[in-house]
Amino acid sequence: MLFSKVIGHATLKAKLIGNIREGRVAHAQLFMGPRGGGNLPMALAYAQYLLCERQGEADSCGECPSCLQTVKLEHPDLHLTFPIFLAEKQKYCEPFVSDWRTCVLDQPYLDADRWRDHLESDNKQLRMGVDIAQEIQRKLSLKSFRGGYKVMLIWLPELMDTAAANKLLKVLEEPEPNTVFLLVSTDAEQLLTTILSRAQLTKVPALRPSDLADALSDRFPGLALEEALAIALRSEGDLLDAVDMADQGEEELFVFFRDWLRSCYKREVGVVSEFAEGFQKLGRERQKSLIRYGLYMIRQCALQWQEVPELVRVLGQEQEFVQNFSKLLNDANAEGIRRELETAHVHIERNANPKILFTDLSYRMMGLLRMTAPA
Numbered sequence: 001m002l003f004s005k006v007i008g009h010a011t012l013k014a015k016l017i018g019n020i021r022e023g024r025v026a027h028a029q030l031f032m033g034p035r036g037g038g039n040l041p042m043a044l045a046y047a048q049y050l051l052c053e054r055q056g057e058a059d060s061c062g063e064c065p066s067c068l069q070t071v072k073l074e075h076p077d078l079h080l081t082f083p084i085f086l087a088e089k090q091k092y093c094e095p096f097v098s099d100w101r102t103c104v105l106d107q108p109y110l111d112a113d114r115w116r117d118h119l120e121s122d123n124k125q126l127r128m129g130v131d132i133a134q135e136i137q138r139k140l141s142l143k144s145f146r147g148g149y150k151v152m153l154i155w156l157p158e159l160m161d162t163a164a165a166n167k168l169l170k171v172l173e174e175p176e177p178n179t180v181f182l183l184v185s186t187d188a189e190q191l192l193t194t195i196l197s198r199a200q201l202t203k204v205p206a207l208r209p210s211d212l213a214d215a216l217s218d219r220f221p222g223l224a225l226e227e228a229l230a231i232a233l234r235s236e237g238d239l240l241d242a243v244d245m246a247d248q249g250e251e252e253l254f255v256f257f258r259d260w261l262r263s264c265y266k267r268e269v270g271v272v273s274e275f276a277e278g279f280q281k282l283g284r285e286r287q288k289s290l291i292r293y294g295l296y297m298i299r300q301c302a303l304q305w306q307e308v309p310e311l312v313r314v315l316g317q318e319q320e321f322v323q324n325f326s327k328l329l330n331d332a333n334a335e336g337i338r339r340e341l342e343t344a345h346v347h348i349e350r351n352a353n354p355k356i357l358f359t360d361l362s363y364r365m366m367g368l369l370r371m372t373a374p375a
């Protein structure tokens with residue numbers, strides 16, 4: 001991937017390229033950042049630049065044989081490691097490399113959910129076991145095909161079992177010349193601290209709203225600039241969320257959420273069960289989007305209620321909703337509403353029955369919305 005294809009992060013890109021040009025290439029590097037911010041694309045751009053045969057001042061050449069292979073994730077010195085659904089006869093990454101390649105080429109901002117959906121193992125845990133750590137060692141024992149760097153990209157190292165992580169640690173402690181590890185992680189807290197301490201940290205933060213809005217406008221020509229910016233703000237710099245919202249129409253989410261809350265407030269039991277039917281039909285990704293959108297709106301309402309309206313980030317008809325709904329929030333219910341939505345999100349990820357879940361959530365909302373502040 002070219003650096004120019006990675007959204008935003010201009011300063012970081014310049015720094016990474018500068019380091020390589022000055023010969024400062026740490027042998028273990030950790031690209032850390034939240035979902036949808038671009039840690040994986042950044043690491044891929046870094047790998048391509050490292051392997052490029054005609055490095056330019058600001059980017060890989062994009063045309064040399066190495067670039068042509070790296071861009072397809074097929075460079076023989078670019079090794080790919082990622083979590084899979086482990087089973088008796090399923091211990092190594094290698095059989096899944098072409099699947100992973102397809103996923104990343106389709107969406108370089110890939111997250112674990114999408115990868116899991118692709119593998120169709122949504123009830124199972126993605127992991128890397130000790131066999132995968134052995135696979136890493138084996139791959140690195142090969143000579144470099146092109147005589148340059150060997151790059152080992154490890155996506156989501158936080159999903160390694162302890163045994164695997166310890167094995168990886170040994171490899172990191174005895175670096176082979178010209179071998180570069182690129183660890184791409186969204187959750188440093190789950191990583192062994194010993195691994196953390198071995199790797200040079202590159203933080204890839206959430207995208208800036210203006211950068212993300214530009215990227216959305218490029219990708220969705222029908223999207224008004226104001227709308228693109230609204231989505232960028234709401235997604236909080238997460239490209240995957242932003243694309244989902246733009247794709248499926250944020251309007252729909254807003255109307256659904258507003259009308260559902262309204263009927264919860266009015267305790268219209270019949271209408272609420274129609275919403276539960278509707279929720280079920282949305283599909284899992286969309287259900288999660290709706291809940292995340294709801295959490296975002298509740299946060300905006302809380303800011304309004306706490307009288308910091310200058311921090312409220314909404315546009316158009318959402319403003320009216322925030323004005324009105326924030327009046328229902330108080331010390332007795334604000335925290336509870338947020339917690340119920342977060343719990344619902346976790347349960348959807350764990351494949352709870354969406355209709356039952358949403359009905360239950362609705363009844364809880366009915367109670368919470370009618371709560372009044374303690375005197």
Ligand SMILES: [Zn+2]
Pocket residue numbers: 051052053054055060061062063064065066067068
């Ligand atoms: Zn090149």
